Amino acid sequence: MLRSIQLWGSLVSCFLLLKSCSVGDGTKPSSPADYVNPFIGASTSVGIAEVYHGLGKTFPGAATPYGMVQVSPNTITGGDNSPGYSYEHQTIEGFAFTQMSGVGWFGDLGNFLVMPTTGKLKIIAGREDGSIDGYRSHYNKQTETAKAGYYAVDLTDYHIKVETTAAAHSGMIRFTFPQHKESRIQIDLARRVGGTAIKQYIHKVDEHTIRGWMLCTPDGGGWGNGEGNADYTVYFYARFSKPLENYGFWTADIPDNWKRKRDEVVSIPYLRAVEKATIIRDEETLEGKHLGFFSDFETSENEEVTLQVGISFVDMAGAENNFRKEMEGKSFDQIREEAYDLWNQELDRVHIQGGTDDQKTIFYTALYHTMIDPRTYTDVDGRYIGGDKQVHQESGFTKRTMFSGWDVFRSQFPLQTIINPRLVDDQLNSLITLAEESGRGYYERWEIMNAYSGCMIGNPALSVLADAYVKGIRGYDVEKAYAFAVNTSKKFGNDSLGYTGAPFSISNTLEYAYTDWCIAQLANRLGKQEDEELFLEKSRAYRNIFDAEKGWFRPRNTNGSWEIWPEGARTKEWYGTVECNPYQQGWFVPHDIPGMIQLMGGRENVLVDLTSFFEQTPDHMLWNDYYNHANEPVHLVPFLFNHLDAPWDTQKWTRHICNKAYKNSVEGIVGNEDVGQMSAWYVLASSGLHPSCPGSTRLEITSPLFDEVKFRLDNDYYSGTHFTIKTHNNTAKNIYIQKALLNGNPYDKCFIDFQEIAAGGKLELFMGEQPNKKWGVESN
Template identity: 35%
Template sequence: LVSYVNPFIGTDGTGHTFPGATLPFGMMQLSPDTRVDGSWEGCSGYHYSDDYIYGFSHTHLSGTGVSDYGDVLIMPTNEINFNNGFNGKKGYRAHFSHENELAEAGYYKVLLDSTNIEVELTVSYRSGIHKYQFPSKDQQFIILDLEHRDELLDYKINRLNDSTISGYRYSKAWAEDQRLYYYITFSKPIKNLTYAIENANSSKNYKFESKQAALEFENPDNEPIYVKIGISPVDENGAKNNLETEIGKKSFAAVKKEAQDIWERQLEKIIIETSNYDQKVVFYTAMYHAMIAPNLYQDVDGRYRGMDLEVHQNTDFNYYTVFSLWDTYRAAHPLFTIIETERTNDFIKTFLAKYDEGRIMPIWDLSGNYTGCMIGYHAVPVIADAYLKGIKDYDFEKAFEAMKHSALQDKLGLESFKTLGFIPVENESESVSKTLEYAYDDWTIAQMAKELGNEEDYTIFTERAQYYKNVFDPETHFMRGRFRNTWFTPFDPYEVNFNYTEANAWQYSLYAPQDFSGLMDLMGSKEALENYLDKLFVAESETSGRHQVDITGLIGQYAHGNEPSHHMAYVYNFVNKPYKTQEKIRQILTEQYQNNPDGISGNEDCGQMSAWYIFSSLGFYPVTPGSNQYIIGTPLFKKASINLENGKTFIIKANNLSLENLYIESVKLNGQQHPYSYLNHSDIVKGGTLEFFMTNKPSNWATEDQYVPTTAINDHLIVPVPFIAEGNVAFKNETQILLKNADKEAKIFYAIDDSEFQPYEQPFIISEPAILKIYAEKNQKQSAVITTQFYKIDPKISIVLNTNYANQYNGGGDNALIDGILGALDFRTGTWQGYQDTHLDAILDLGELRAVSNISVNFLQDQRSWIFYPSEVSFYGSNNGDEFVLIEQHNFQNPKPTEPTEIKTVSTEVSGRHYRFIKVVAKNIGDLPTWHLGASFKGKAWLFVDEISVN
């Protein structure tokens, strides 16, 4: 089966995979590096479009959207040159062509045609071998570069003898403090060792100032030079022990054979039978990619570096890192509950160890670091899903404690989520997505609580699981941001903005997999949900607002290249239309996955994109992990056999399968008619046969209500919180308030300032600054009380904006700059007005001639988000609105790199001069500075402004 693995799939386009050698869930990923700049396309270190290899490093990330790793670069060459060549000058990089490149599971080979050096690579779990064949016995050099890619924090190159060096590399990138140790042996003696810094004493064994070294070898017979390396997160002795234990004196051929034998056993976990060669390659490459991460992060002696960056000892289980949980909880981890049950136990034990070390389970951890990346607390559903499937070889009481601990934090919007039942836009960025994903995670806690007999927690988390209802807009049927308890406007469901995580309203509004029945009730019917799905798949395949490189693989507004869409095609089963699921799944399987380097429609994301393909091509998918149900789609292969760790086999057969026969006519499970469009986990793990009978047109199979899957929350129903459907939080003379609720049967109550609550019967007027409190009640149960501050703008003052702000950063609309509400440090909370590659040109009309003493305006700078201070701010005054005189101009210095987010107030003293009109012009810097990472994308700077004040 290893012959069907094509590691080049995903190395082009946006797949972000690497072609080098690794083992299943191994610590080492020994692969060529064609990128040194950390660019988005080159997150894995390699991109198929490149022409140069800079060397071969020993750690790589598979399919991520952020760059890191690329540790300990080694490059064979024919001269000493410490410049890598990235700057266009002569360097140690070498040209190569794909015609002279070969990648297999556990093995990689390339000819560096600039130097005519042939390179072969293979690995064990924590160690690897390079094989270099030089063209002649002369000029045989190897460059060791510890500075490659990331910011170097600390380093050591230590020559132990004529054939061995060791050291370490501490670096900063996505992981703020990554520590890696290495131990390298060479098959030929080191003739000379040259450091990149002059006067380094090569005879002493201590940390040198050099970050690079060139090794020259004595090789009179021009035999291949073998470079054996062990790595460790603990220390140099750990790296040595890993190398000697795993590889020792083994030959390159022996290690390669062991690697490919290991992969063969892994791939045999699922055997497919098809005459379509490309489909077989795509499937087994998906199996390969799904088993690259998470990665071992533990030496052979059981030592590892924990989330406290301290060294811990453990021999009871394997400890892992690189948990891309926002992606992988959806399908990759559910796949592991079928084919990797023992390793799933180790994953959960790892979560609990990280909980002990860092006092919280990981969200996206990398080499002992919390990256702060992505949303939710998705270690929780991984544990719940495994536990409910009977995978319990860990302290599940402690696991439940850790799950609750994750949910009971007050950070990342959780304080609002717990108290209000949703996250307001102004309190936290990506508020809609976080509300939805927290609700799902909490449902899985509730399911585990129920299984444990914990009624109190079952009640609490079942209620929280329904908080998705609080961001559902009953008018548009979309999940929307609640900004000051109104809906974020203007609303465009195509717009990618800070209310959603790597998505828009189209792509997140079906995210209630724990309660599709409740979502149908909110929409009004099954037909309404089906109508939404139909529109989703035929909508315009363009997005507006912020450019989001992760939104790829669009079919209408279904974005298969990013995870929030992955369950959507299967939702047709829930509305009695399984044939529509079958159509969409076949389309995605055949169009979005190909046997070529650009064969994955989005970031591979540590196995999630591949796990979707594996499940879907077999004929079912885990739409709601934690429910123990798989929703049936349509099979791609005539036969597939899942070989389970319990010794049993689950066989899937498809009769009459063809390109046209994509529809299911009937299904049998173990010889009995199976009229249901779903499958239970227990049906799989006890072994048996699932048999599909295919046809070329839609059938009536699984269309009756009793055969349709459901997810429903029927216990401890909440009352959704009401919202302000009409009314301006910042107003001039008065504003009319219309209140509504997603549940039309709920009764709304309101109070203004310190008055008593009264039933809401009809719209009312607010004409002065006030505090409005509202809640809803139904069946003697109340929602949370929501408080909204109303601001009155001086009715004499108006503003005209001569330049256009971006809708996703509108700050509350045209009056945002004079509404008295100040922006905070987080630009994504909706209070700033944003202008990209556009100046601010605003004119305030004071209503009459007034004595002005001071004018001020606030700007935000967050360089990581492309937000910069203006290059220049000018204040003008006028009596007639046509002729303006310059009052004062403020010039900013050319921007320099800075990490902190800052707010700067620019003001000018006017000394009582009289004006009716004040004009403020702030010039955007335009192109991002050349030193900024975004400059490689030809990025344009943002100007964020809030509150022009005139005293």
């Protein structure tokens, strides 16, 4: 079975390779958006990934940069299918207006599911395997097209072409129907990727328009199958081009004592209950526990029918206002063109030259994926729902959501500090206001629609805060931000024992030690000397779980004793660690690399061990016990070689990872995209820069894939206009830096300070086939 899945994956890759690097008219790409291939990573298959985490888990549908709305095909409701779509599925159950991108937990959103059909009305989507019939349709893979701001496909069961596009707070679908007396657009208002909306309301406004809402709480599953505490209401305002002359509702009687989460809503009893829903045709308003809406009409051959939808998380007035500002009076092609222009504007923050077509496609698609989240949570009038469930008016920032902290502090937010510092300010203001409005007074590590989901570990917001502040990004209340950071460390940290006990002693202790160091950096710059000394001392907590006898980090019990050291302990997944093993997590002491090296036996011992760590990594780069790029704990590890006076190995391994872990194919991201983190790593590393310790202004220099990378700088934050990395003699074999110039002057360091970047200028790297073991080495 696995072999057949792998063969299917290879065929998918070949097909995408042929169709992804061209524009709609077959010409060569001429702008950044033309290189975007949204199919990269668009699979949740655990078979191809060979691990329970699956692959990229991205969605292929239409979106705008950091937009609230994503109009995307959905192929499945239940299971661990966070984007609602997986490329290997053969049927589509509808097109939703909200989606998550690349998350590893049980997903959410997938709201307002629209499906065009013909013939007899069917109430349920049915199952992908065909065991239960429904309105889902097979689709023609040869017609499936995904571009920046646009998606299209032919539904073969109904002979209907579907095209989607989006604006920031709204979306549009264009259907091309066959000649049929029973054509239809139907909307499942209860639908949610990981469960169901528990209550819905709908009102027919006029002959073309409906509006309403869908209440989604943890009782209906969603994020983490309800454990993630996602609690939100989606409001909509939808206008049909075809008059609502023969419309109706369906309402299913779901018993109050039924569970309505991920597995239950796709179970046979639940589907059969919905299938028996009552059809209502003589009402204009309805509220219930499981509602749908449909509009029947006759169509001529190739007749186009459109649906425009404004979405809000505030109220119905907000949804209507979003619609009127972005959709009203505009054609599908006009909205599509505007979305395309928005993507070009944002993607042009980084301009590349050189590289192969595949590398350019991977790069700009990666940059595209970093611009899905953190998405706007604010309506066009500046209103948003706060952590107190009340309506607030933004003041000087855009409220954002989807902060996958444990993932994105490593690469995604360091990337944004270069190309989009305003976004970083927005995110920090969003976290600060959430801590204040919720009354909790501390930062959430994984925020989704104001929820304190508690997902993953550590205190990643402290890293984002420190990294922003030391780089001069300070458009927030700094004292308030600092106070919440201290509160966060007190609530989640190593305070009581000087380390953290079971079950994740290693992961928690190391990550808390790092983010305490981050607070010390803030304290230093704010003149809080006593706090600085306190948090510097706390940052040394990593030493308390290093077992000198074993020569590695080892989990401790709360009574001070060591946990039993099993056979193969260093590579035993979940042994004192989260989603990794001690060998992978143990390298994470970014704030005190010299101290870590000393504990591990000195430079030579560490170099041997670190080299072995990479050399034992399988060539396919999928989930493994060594350098497991499919998950975040190791993402800073390749840059340790720069600190070990072996920068040529950082150059060697980052090139290797870029070439092996990323492809122009569906399986082109070896692990979950994780809300931009996997892609941000590629954007930075392939450009030749990456931090080894966010919260420091030091950026590591490595081997770029491209002849030139030009970062556009924001003059509201930085004095420079562009920072350029230019390579000479750069080829697939010439991966090693021979010498460097910074603004025309010789430069012999393997790292650069952020202030050099912010000031603008040019870093030139001269490449060769063999390492130059004199360049970038401090001992020289």
